[in-house]
Amino acid sequence: MKRVVVGLSGGVDSSVAAYLLKEQGYDVIGLFMKNWHDDTVTISDECPWLDDSNDALLVAEKLGIPFQTVDLSEEYKERIVDYMFNEYERGRTPNPDVLCNREIKFDVFMKIALSLGADYVATGHYCRKETIHKEGKEVHRLLAGKDPNKDQSYFLCQLSQEQLAKTLFPVGELLKPEVREIAANQDLITADKKDSQGLCFIGKVRLPEFLQQKLQPKQGKIIEILSSEEKYHQLVPDFDSKKEKLEFLSSKYKYDINDGKVVGQHQGAHYYTKGQRKGLAVGGTPEPLFVIETDVDANVIYTGQGKNHPGLYRKALFITNDEVHWVREDLRLQVDQEIEVMARIRYRQPLEKATLYQVDSGMYVVFENNQSAITEGQFVAWYLDSELVGSGVIS
RNA sequence: UGACCUGUGAUGUAAUGGUAGCAUUCAAGACUUUGACUCUUGGUGUAAAGGUUCAAAUCCUUUCAGGUCAU
Numbered sequence: 001m002k003r004v005v006v007g008l009s010g011g012v013d014s015s016v017a018a019y020l021l022k023e024q025g026y027d028v029i030g031l032f033m034k035n036w037h038d039d040t041v042t043i044s045d046e047c048p049w050l051d052d053s054n055d056a057l058l059v060a061e062k063l064g065i066p067f068q069t070v071d072l073s074e075e076y077k078e079r080i081v082d083y084m085f086n087e088y089e090r091g092r093t094p095n096p097d098v099l100c101n102r103e104i105k106f107d108v109f110m111k112i113a114l115s116l117g118a119d120y121v122a123t124g125h126y127c128r129k130e131t132i133h134k135e136g137k138e139v140h141r142l143l144a145g146k147d148p149n150k151d152q153s154y155f156l157c158q159l160s161q162e163q164l165a166k167t168l169f170p171v172g173e174l175l176k177p178e179v180r181e182i183a184a185n186q187d188l189i190t191a192d193k194k195d196s197q198g199l200c201f202i203g204k205v206r207l208p209e210f211l212q213q214k215l216q217p218k219q220g221k222i223i224e225i226l227s228s229e230e231k232y233h234q235l236v237p238d239f240d241s242k243k244e245k246l247e248f249l250s251s252k253y254k255y256d257i258n259d260g261k262v263v264g265q266h267q268g269a270h271y272y273t274k275g276q277r278k279g280l281a282v283g284g285t286p287e288p289l290f291v292i293e294t295d296v297d298a299n300v301i302y303t304g305q306g307k308n309h310p311g312l313y314r315k316a317l318f319i320t321n322d323e324v325h326w327v328r329e330d331l332r333l334q335v336d337q338e339i340e341v342m343a344r345i346r347y348r349q350p351l352e353k354a355t356l357y358q359v360d361s362g363m364y365v366v367f368e369n370n371q372s373a374i375t376e377g378q379f380v381a382w383y384l385d386s387e388l389v390g391s392g393v394i395s
Numbered sequence: 396u397g398a399c400c401u402g403u404g405a406u407g408u409a410a411u412g413g414u415a416g417c418a419u420u421c422a423a424g425a426c427u428u429u430g431a432c433u434c435u436u437g438g439u440g441u442a443a444a445g446g447u448u449c450a451a452a453u454c455c456u457u458u459c460a461g462g463u464c465a466u
Binding site: 009011084088093094095096097098099100125152155195196197198199200201203207263264272273274275276277278280281282283284285286287288289290291305307346347348349372373375377378379 | 405406407408417418419420421426427428429430431432433
């Protein structure tokens with residue numbers, strides 16, 4: 001009998017995952033990860049992880065499977081929280097949950113599971129895995145969850161073949177309502193529990209307060225750039241090479257403090273991200289202001305009026321070579337190769353048509369349509385049909 | 396310190412003497428396992444004091460504040 005360790009989070013999805021595996025005849029062990037115990041920065045009610053761990057325990061008892069708790073908060077702090085601070089400090093916007101999957105759930109946690117004699121690790125993610133044989137080797141495909149509304153493949157976009165090989169996603173073929181129904185039928189305590197939100201393991205946080213632990217506030221200017229600004233209306237020049245054109249399309253607009261007028265003050269440029277609307281505290285404009293650029297060195301935030309402000313849009317982005325990740329290593333592009341894919345630059349964004357171009361220093365992703373708020377530090381994930389084949393950090 | 400103009404929520408602006416409205420900001424909720432976006436709902440105001448009038452943001456007087464012209 002194959003042994004599977006399920007990461008029980010105390011939510012309905014992992015509860016049902018555990019149940020399904022048991023039904024399928026696996027030797028199932030439930031393992032709860034405790035990754036955070038500092039309540040001071042969370043918004044939600046007291047001690048969410050205590051409730052979660054209790055719910056996980058009750059589910060395990062109900063299913064009659066062994067249950068354990070592991071404390072990974074040290075690793076979580078080193079690999080996720082510190083990464084967050086570093087990224088924000090550099091003026092980028094990290095995606096901690098993508099990292100959490102790569103570094104914690106499917107690395108630290110997986111190793112613990114394997115040390116318990118597990119053949120597989122399972123989670124409650126809404127995505128699917130399929131294993132095919134190609135040139136005599138096993139190749140694992142990471143497929144979108146069947147529920148289009150809950151597909152979580154994006155958060156797993158940094159997983160490797162090695163990690164996928166030892167992974168099961170039992171709820172990926174189900175729709176969320178079906179999962180809830182199974183939980184209800186099995187009388188699992190998590191059946192009606194609200195979906196988790198916010199940073200996994202930490203919960204909803206007030207980001208500025210959270211970041212203030214490490215990043216000191218400092219007052220700076222908020223500048224408004226008019227959409228009539230001349231740099232938006234330059235003609236696209238002729239290019240000598242494709243590479244030059246790609247470089248042009250993916251280049252950011254560069255702003256200077258004299259390009260617009262000062263409309264307000266902020267308490268630190270690194271608390272803001274591109275595309276952000278709330279939190280600027282600047283009113284009086286006919287249309288809302290959106291952040292179009294942050295400059296953490298000069299501590300200046302550039303904003304533009306309205307959702308359609310040209311400063312918000314770009315057609316292409318670049319990923320440096322060491323941040324290009326192929327889930328499907330066998331599909332990796334060689335220099336000068338290109339491929340048409342569907343891509344997204346944030347969770348739950350509809351897939352957009354794009355073309356990948358590999359050059360010697362990295363890879364360009366050129367979208368058919370201009371994309372709003374392409375943000376450095378976030379992940380772009382690309383798909384062929386419903387298969388996530390690769391991802392990278394936006395530079 | 397001679398003459399003129401303007402004062403409406405946090406901000407920008409509407410209202411022939413007749414229910415102070417809109418947008419933004421802000422807040423709460425919904426959505427969401429990042430950060431965001433989006434959606435719904437909500438809050439605050441006529442610079443001050445008098446006067447005319449059934450009725451004043453609106454007309455008159457004074458005060459205060461800001462701005463403009465000034466041989």
